[in-house]
Amino acid sequence: MQKISIYLFLAALLQICACKVDSKIEPIVTEDDVVLRWPDYFPAPIYNFEGNKRSKEGFLLGKKLFYDPILSSDNTISCGSCHQQFVAFAHADHKLSHGVENKLGVRNSPALFNLMWQKEFFWDGGSKHIELQPIGPILNPLEMNETIEGVVNKLSQNAAYRTLFKAAFNTDSITSQLMLKAIVQFMGSFISANSRYDKFVQDPARNPFTESEKNGLALFEQKCGSCHVPPLFTDNSYRNNGLDEVFIDSGRYRITNINSDMGKFKVPSLRNVALTYPYMHDGRFETLDQVFNHYGSGIKQTGTLDPLLSNGISITSAEKGQIIAFLNTLTDLEFTKDLRFKE
């Protein structure tokens, strides 16, 4: 009788263990899944993972870190909290970033994709390297409010992470350097290049645009394309697009201390723009319509206003409809539904 109850106990234990393992199973990622691919009309990437050799294990570790609130001081906020895959890793419907203890940040969470082609990060370019970028939100008191030392200590005390770091980097010692490199192995893999626009560029005969999309593309090139330059749809520059007469947020000036940078912010990519609302560095515009109205008649004249915008951009409402039709072709659902990146 006693024997039976022991067996039962063991069986129950096994089941519990099995359940626990089951619930932790990651979607299967193969070596081929971490190979990076992009179209030949993309420029050469700025970040080549030099000194950060990609592997399946590094990718999975980075993914776990990206979605784990362990990076925040009270273990409530992860990278994924403000960067959601279904909206191209922007923060759906949130003007400003949300941090620990319901604190509000001062800027809109940018969408994350094609980061290999970015030289600088944040709206003001305050981060000069993709591997250093995560330090910003981790330390920001209004975001994750942690210290690097604190994160490394927590990870080092966690058996699961010790195993994952061992698998990824063959080391028993968890360092901030390896943590950052792992996060980049994951987040640096976000390539958005499978939109309808891309399919049109690659084979227009098989993937034609509608008349209105075609007109929209031509209008876009004429009226928007000098800053939002294809194929990345940004020129990675900093510009004052006439949002304010008085700068509550000094933007790029905060980084450079150069007066001519006052009120300038990074030109964001317009890939996936239909998904990444609200818009601007402070999320002030809810809709693309509001954005067009701003460029049409809302430009504020200041000393650092971009010369291209000094007279605003004249767009008729018919043209606006066509440009929006074109912008919708930049939505990349293969990227937003890519199972490799799914939480």
Add this chain to the structure above:
Amino acid sequence: MKNLFRIIILGLFLINTLSCKKDSVLKEDVVDPSIEIPTDEQKYGSVKITFSNKVGNEDLLLNNGHYMNANSDSFTVSKFKYYITNVVLKKSDGTSYVARESYHLIDSNKGNKYTIVLDSVPVGNYNAINFILGVDSLRNTSGAQTGALDPSYGMFWSWNQGYIFLMMEGNSPNSAAFNNTLIFHLGGFTQPYNCIRKINPTFGTSDLISSDGKTSTVEIKTDLLKMFESPSLIKFVQTSEGMGGAVAYTIANNCVNMFSVTSIQN
């Protein structure tokens, strides 16, 4: 008996391998082959460079030491940390010994003396030393770093990213800031407020001699008072805080005078 003998041998072997490993980790400084090609006959000595944190002629005492700057403002110090990097020793013939992976964080909270050991300096007479106060722009922009440059040491700005080259914090009754604090974080590696400074403290008349298998010592005094002295006199009533930018730039210019060689022992 035989087994015990085997265990002892194995134990000794293990100790040996472990200690070897430790040695190779410590041996971070080697001759840069682009500067001088070592031959089989090349002989090496060791050079120890010791930095001592002082305020005038006194040892720096955190929190409880009461000091006076050149403007006669009294103050205390709660933090004093700085990066010494890219150490170079120069011979009179123009050749140099460049220490490789030469990044050191000196933190007075861990003691007032910090010794850099260069353990394979080619033998010869060296008549000058130079190093950087700060971190070169390349390492500021080369991705995640480790060792002395690990951002977990709190010497890294998260929002305008780059290393803090020198951090001095304290209090002064003259400071108009909240709680009379002094906060000086020198950093920034781009114009117009680049705070990287190359330091060339003079050796005076005596050379540093690296001799085969021997250890020579250079003692360097780091005088915190010089931060506030010249060419720009800092008055705490006007200037009690600087995190990068113009204030940090001005103080970085003063810091060029902060280091002096106090002794060379060959």
